[in-house]
Amino acid sequence: xxxxxxxxxxxFLVDTYGRDVWEEVCSVAQLRFADFExxxxxxxxxxxxxxxAATEILHKQxxxxxxxxxxxxxxxxxxxxxxxxxRFGGATFSDFILSLDEMADRGRMAxxxxxxxxxxVIPLDENRFRLRAIWRLPGVGPILxxxxxxxxxxxxxxxxxxxxxxxxxxxxxxxxxxxxxxxEGNAFVLAEVxx
Amino acid sequence: xxxxxxxxDAVVEMPExxxxxxxxxxxxxxxxxxxxxxxxxAAKLAGDVxxxxxxxxxxxxxxxxxxxxxxxxxxxxxxxxxxxxxxxAEHMPFRGVLMHLPGExxxxxxxxxxxxxxxxxxxxxxxxxxxxATDQTVDLLYLNxxxxxxxxxxxHLTRRLQDAHxxxxxxxxxxxxxxxxxxxxxxxxxxxxxxxxxxSFSLMHxxxxxxxxxxxxxxxxxxxxxxxxxxxxxxxELRRNDFPARMGGDEFLIILRPAQSDAVITRVARRxxxxxxxxxxxxxxxxxxxxxxxxASTPDYxxxxxxxxxxxxxxxxxxxxxxxGRGQISIFKPQLE
Numbered sequence: 170x171x172x173x174x175x176x177x178x179x180x181f182l183v184d185t186y187g188r189d190v191w192e193e194v195c196s197v198a199q200l201r202f203a204d205f206e207x208x209x210x211x212x213x214x215x216x217x218x219x220x221x222a223a224t225e226i227l228h229k230q231x232x233x234x235x236x237x238x239x240x241x242x243x244x245x246x247x248x249x250x251x252x253x254x255x256r257f258g259g260a261t262f263s264d265f266i267l268s269l270d271e272m273a274d275r276g277r278m279a280x281x282x283x284x285x286x287x288x289x290v291i292p293l294d295e296n297r298f299r300l301r302a303i304w305r306l307p308g309v310g311p312i313l314x315x316x317x318x319x320x321x322x323x324x325x326x327x328x329x330x331x332x333x334x335x336x337x338x339x340x341x342x343x344x345x346x347x348x349x350x351x352x353e354g355n356a357f358v359l360a361e362v363x364x
Numbered sequence: 365x366x367x368x369x370x371x372x373d374a375v376v377e378m379p380e381x382x383x384x385x386x387x388x389x390x391x392x393x394x395x396x397x398x399x400x401x402x403x404x405x406a407a408k409l410a411g412d413v414x415x416x417x418x419x420x421x422x423x424x425x426x427x428x429x430x431x432x433x434x435x436x437x438x439x440x441x442x443x444x445x446x447x448x449x450x451x452x453a454e455h456m457p458f459r460g461v462l463m464h465l466p467g468e469x470x471x472x473x474x475x476x477x478x479x480x481x482x483x484x485x486x487x488x489x490x491x492x493x494x495x496x497a498t499d500q501t502v503d504l505l506y507l508n509x510x511x512x513x514x515x516x517x518x519x520h521l522t523r524r525l526q527d528a529h530x531x532x533x534x535x536x537x538x539x540x541x542x543x544x545x546x547x548x549x550x551x552x553x554x555x556x557x558x559x560x561x562x563x564s565f566s567l568m569h570x571x572x573x574x575x576x577x578x579x580x581x582x583x584x585x586x587x588x589x590x591x592x593x594x595x596x597x598x599x600x601e602l603r604r605n606d607f608p609a610r611m612g613g614d615e616f617l618i619i620l621r622p623a624q625s626d627a628v629i630t631r632v633a634r635r636x637x638x639x640x641x642x643x644x645x646x647x648x649x650x651x652x653x654x655x656x657x658x659x660a661s662t663p664d665y666x667x668x669x670x671x672x673x674x675x676x677x678x679x680x681x682x683x684x685x686x687x688x689g690r691g692q693i694s695i696f697k698p699q700l701e
Binding site: 173206207208209250253254257259260264275278279280357358359360361 | 482491492502506514520
């Protein structure tokens with residue numbers, strides 16, 4: 170798994186639960202280093218072991234922890250560039266949801282070897298969508314759920330999102346958008362004048 | 365001919381909102397060169413004074429092709445790639461193409477932000493909905509930003525790898541106990557000196573006297589403490605240009621560069637021995653040792669000797685010093701034929 174993804178998991182655990190918990194995770198997962206390196210690659214098993222260690226140490230349901238991770242990816246200030254890149258997907262939350270089937274290609278444009286989830290977007294009608302997502306590791310559903318809820322907030326949209334079962338290996342999400350301009354949301358400026 | 369006329373009519377009658385969606389950065393100019401209609405994104409470039417009703421060449425400077433002063437000349441550049449900029453924002457070059465419409469219908473000019481896209485999007489506060497669905501400017505902005513982020517990460521990694529590399533290299537060349545260079549570093553330094561033929565140097569081989577007794581009587585920890593002390597003494601007594609190294613056990617090799625006269629070498633060696641002979645306190649006990657020193661200098665040879673020869677001669681000098689008793693110095697003199 171790409172270092173960026175491992176680094177994000179580490180960042181989430183350190184920032185949310187503290188360095189002590191992270192050190193415990195390292196020891197339970199038997200990591201031979203203290204920090205993931207964003208620009209290196211690691212075996213998928215390392216990522217999986219770290220996550221499993223975290224659920225044990227924190228006594229958390231895997232899905233709850235994954236959803237928190239998804240929220241963190243969007244709301245954590247140092248990851249603002251990632252959120253910005255996602256906002257390029259569309260002017261409204263609904264446009265953004267429709268652009269998710271391009272997300273894997275967009276991700277690869279930024280980083281050719283990063284493992285992006287493959288997302289199928291099925292519009293049920295103008296305001297209702299179903300996503301079918303698949304990734305290298307199981308758990309992409311709850312991560313997306315947390316991340317997309319945070320994106321809805323960022324767009325100022327009123328929407329409900331829920332896990333909607335698993336089809337084959339594809340984890341599904343149901344999205345109902347009630348209002349794309351429910352609140353102000355955060356402004357998105359395409360390009361800023363350099364200071 | 366009939367077909368042609370039909371096609372012409374189709375263009376002329378194209379509803380404005382269709383062109384606005386397809387080409388949001390287009391301008392429609394009449395036969396006299398006056399702007400008659402502006403696409404919604406192009407309108408955002410106008411700022412305070414709207415474009416409509418003004419002559420095209422009053423609003424834009426045509427940079428390419430050069431020498432376009434009148435609208436009639438510009439019409440001849442139909443179908444060519446244009447380089448142009450707003451008179452109100454000369455620093456922001458646009459790319460464009462003008463198509464001369466048949467008859468007296470004037471022309472359509474379509475603009476693109478060209479390579480100044482990032483600055484232009486910021487300066488004119490353009491948004492996602494200002495670009496048509498087929499325009500890849502937004503993808504360019506996305507890529508531009510993604511590249512900036514990943515480059516920053518790469519630079520960060522490179523810097524940390526460089527630091528780790530430097531540390532590892534330093535550790536690989538340092539004797540842990542004394543903080544002096546180790547045998548590996550000395551070998552590299554000697555190879556380097558031998559390769560640069562015009563650098564003269566003196567080589568000093570220092571061997572501790574009575575060190576074995578310290579180890580045997582007080583244990584290895586005491587021996588280590590003595591070696592640490594020797595490291596400090598050599599560090600203090602030598603000049604910055606000189607190069608002391610612990611070669612292993614109680615053996616030290618020192619490069620003095622450039623080579624020194626016998627008088628200077630003797631003075632330096634005596635000073636080192638005197639310091640080593642000062643009692644060293646370790647825990648509750650006082651330890652007394654001494655050192656013997658053998659020396660060879662490259663200028664003493666007629667021709668630069670090979671390294672193996674020089675090392676053998678320094679060793680011989682050390683044995684001579686040892687044979688003469690404790691705390692002695694011996695300088696090797698080659699047989700000059």
